[in-house]
Structures are given as C-alpha cells and as structure tokens.
Amino acid sequence: MQCDYFSDGRCASCTLMGVPYQRQLAEKQRAAATALAAAFNESSWLEPFSSPPSGYRNKAKWVIGGRPTEPTIGILDGSGRVTDLRHCGICEPRLRESFGPLADFVGGTGLPPYNVPRRTGELKNLIITVSPAGELMVRFVVRARADVAPIAERLPALRQALPQLRVASVNIHPEHKAVLEGSDEVILTEQQTLPMTLNGITLQLRPQGFFQTNSAVAAGLYRQAGAWADELQPTSVLDMYCGVGGFALHCAPRSATSIRGVEISDEAVAGARQSAGDRPGPERFTFAGGDAAAVDTAADLVIVNPPRRGIGTELAHALNASPAAHVLYSSCNVDSLAKDLAAMPALRVRSARLFDMFPQTRHSEVLVLLERAGG
Ligand SMILES: C[S@@+](CC[C@H](N)C(=O)[O-])C[C@H]1O[C@@H](n2cnc3c(N)ncnc32)[C@H](O)[C@@H]1O
Numbered sequence: 001m002q003c004d005y006f007s008d009g010r011c012a013s014c015t016l017m018g019v020p021y022q023r024q025l026a027e028k029q030r031a032a033a034t035a036l037a038a039a040f041n042e043s044s045w046l047e048p049f050s051s052p053p054s055g056y057r058n059k060a061k062w063v064i065g066g067r068p069t070e071p072t073i074g075i076l077d078g079s080g081r082v083t084d085l086r087h088c089g090i091c092e093p094r095l096r097e098s099f100g101p102l103a104d105f106v107g108g109t110g111l112p113p114y115n116v117p118r119r120t121g122e123l124k125n126l127i128i129t130v131s132p133a134g135e136l137m138v139r140f141v142v143r144a145r146a147d148v149a150p151i152a153e154r155l156p157a158l159r160q161a162l163p164q165l166r167v168a169s170v171n172i173h174p175e176h177k178a179v180l181e182g183s184d185e186v187i188l189t190e191q192q193t194l195p196m197t198l199n200g201i202t203l204q205l206r207p208q209g210f211f212q213t214n215s216a217v218a219a220g221l222y223r224q225a226g227a228w229a230d231e232l233q234p235t236s237v238l239d240m241y242c243g244v245g246g247f248a249l250h251c252a253p254r255s256a257t258s259i260r261g262v263e264i265s266d267e268a269v270a271g272a273r274q275s276a277g278d279r280p281g282p283e284r285f286t287f288a289g290g291d292a293a294a295v296d297t298a299a300d301l302v303i304v305n306p307p308r309r310g311i312g313t314e315l316a317h318a319l320n321a322s323p324a325a326h327v328l329y330s331s332c333n334v335d336s337l338a339k340d341l342a343a344m345p346a347l348r349v350r351s352a353r354l355f356d357m358f359p360q361t362r363h364s365e366v367l368v369l370l371e372r373a374g375g
Helices: 021-035 093-108 145-152 155-161 215-232 246-250 266-276 312-321 334-342
Strands: 059-067 070-076 082-084 123-130 136-142 165-172 184-187 194-198 201-205 236-240 258-263 285-289 301-304 326-331 347-355 365-372
Touching: 021 334, 021 347, 059 082, 059 093, 070 093, 093 123, 093 136, 093 155, 136 145, 145 165, 145 184, 155 165, 194 215, 201 246, 201 266, 215 246, 215 301, 215 326, 215 347, 215 365, 236 246, 246 258, 246 266, 246 285, 258 266, 266 285, 301 312, 326 334, 334 365
Parallel strands: 136 165, 236 258, 236 301, 258 285, 301 326
Antiparallel strands: 059 070, 059 123, 070 082, 123 136, 165 184, 194 201, 326 365, 347 365
C-alpha cells in the first residue's frame, strides 16, 4: 500500500507502510511467537488470519482543527495543529466517503474548532463508525453543553448530506485531557444503536461501547472462538470484558444453559442485552456491569478479552485456581498476554492464532485456547 500522508511525513501512524503485506504478516507472526515462546511452542500456532491491507478500519477518531469556516479533520502535529487526513487509505471506503460531508457540516455549525495549545474553541473531536451494512454512527465531541444546540438544529442538513446516518450524538468533554471523550453523551437521533452484523449475528453498538476496529477480522476472530466452543460443548460460558457481547453471542452452543457476560461499561452491557434478544434461547444469556476482577469465575469455558494492560495477577490467579476446564484469551498485546499466561501455570496452551486486526502497524490480536493441565 502507498500513502501520500506517510510519504510526505504528514502522518507516521502506520509504521509498516510500504512493507509488502505478506512480509508484515510473517513478521508479526514471528514477533508474537517470540514474545510467547516461554508459554508455548511453534506447533500450537494455526495459520495467521489475514486482513485486506487497506480500507479495513471501521472507525475514525479525528481531532477537529483549522478555521471555523474551513475546519481540518485529522491528527495533531507536534505544534498542536491538525493535519487533515480525510483521504486516509486504511479507513473503509464508506467511512472515508463521510469525511468530506462531515467536515463541511462542522464548518456550517459556526462553532470554532478547539485550539489545543491555546485551550480555546468548542469542537474537539469527530468519532465515526461504519457498520458492515454501510450505516454510520457520528459523534461530535465538544467542550460545553451549549454546543449541543447548534449541532442538533442542523441534524436535518446532516441527514441530507449523509442519508446512511443512523446514530448521531454529542459528547461533552469540558476538560483539557489527552483522553478523547467525556462521560456525558446526548443522543440526537431516534435510533440509539448501530447494528453491526457479523457472521449473521447482530451486535448492537451504542455511542460509548467498544467495538473491534476491523469488521472482517473481528468476524474471523469470533468464528474461530465459536468453532472452539462448538468443539468443547461447555454447559456454562463466562465472557469477561464482553463489550457488546461479540464472543458470548458466538460462543453459545446448544450445550450451554448459562452464558454470562461482564463488562465495566454500562452502555456496552445495554447493547449486549439487546443483542442477546435475537439469539436462540435468549433466556440463557445474562449480561452484568462490573469489574472483571471481582467476578465469580466458575464456568466450563471462560473467555477474557481485556484492554492492552491484560487481566492482571489477581484475575490470572483466580482463573488458574478456578474450575474452568478451558479459557479463551483474546489479546491485543502479546507482552501482557505472556505475563498473564506465566501467572496461570495450571492452564496450558492447546492452540493459538494471530488475527491481523491492524494492517500497516505492528499491532495484532492473538487468540489462545487454554486447557487445564491434566484435565
Ligand atoms: C478489548 S475490549 C473487548 C470487548 C469485547 N470482548 C469485544 O469483542 O468487542 C475490552 C473491554 O473491556 C472493558 N473493560 C475495561 N476494564 C474492565 C474491567 N475492569 N472489568 C470489565 N470490563 C472492563 C472495556 O469497556 C472494553 O469493552
């Protein structure tokens, strides 16, 4: 893949830009195998799951900058100015097509973009997600509640410019902080969720819920987990860090009479509950808000998919001592995965697979099937 933003030095986010895709994949596989060599050997690895090398991202998180009538949307440079990236080639084409109309819309609100070095202005970020069906969720991050009205008033114009718009919201984030968004969200549309259908299963994404960045690879990841669950035939499943329920809803063989999900974000829990309503035997599913570290881990099959920091020693020790016959660990950071596996000596790796969730970067997702030693 070739990228002018990268070649001109305007964006350095895709650190592997220019490296042939098959070499990227082989290097990532080698790096993951090296980082996890102490936990298991080469023979446990399945073929890596590849991605389209470009046009794969379903979500963009842009900073808004520039002048009120001529906004830029992109990333901050070293001096606090925004480099416009509206033609970014790793974004899905239907996501990319929304960037121009959205920049025009932002310009029409009359709200000044937030100036990071000076800490002045109102419009901070634009967070856009495209579903596999091509529908959009658009979130405007602003500094103050007074900024909601100028956006809400122009919703008909936004719908006209983007007929595929399904959910629009405004996130109020008064603090000057590195995190992109605040906790207060005002939904402007009647529809509050973006249906993300993968493998025929619809996951209901709400504005503040997490979703895997690459829909095609997420579908492959969930299919692999579901295939292992079908093989294992658990009677109970526990999905920790469940988000909107992607793993739980794919790992629900008929043998399972109880499928529990736990997640810290209430918005994601609400989405997961809604998604479960459409699955066979919806009464088998329960999703609860809470900290994964504080949950009873008793289940035949436990799934963990934590943020980059991993599950940590406390939960690793609990899983190591739990009655779970199998654990599925999906990780976006092989270093924290290696540390967590070392803290669970009673569980040994049966199979592992790399999923190339983030082409053109060194990042990837690794799914590991663990079984209780001697089980
Ligand atoms: C990598 S995402 C995985 C989400 C989901 N499994 C999926 O496939 O979309 C990690 C999730 O963990 C949640 N989370 C973070 N800390 C948590 C905690 N201490 N307990 C439970 N969930 C947590 C986040 O809100 C996020 O939804």
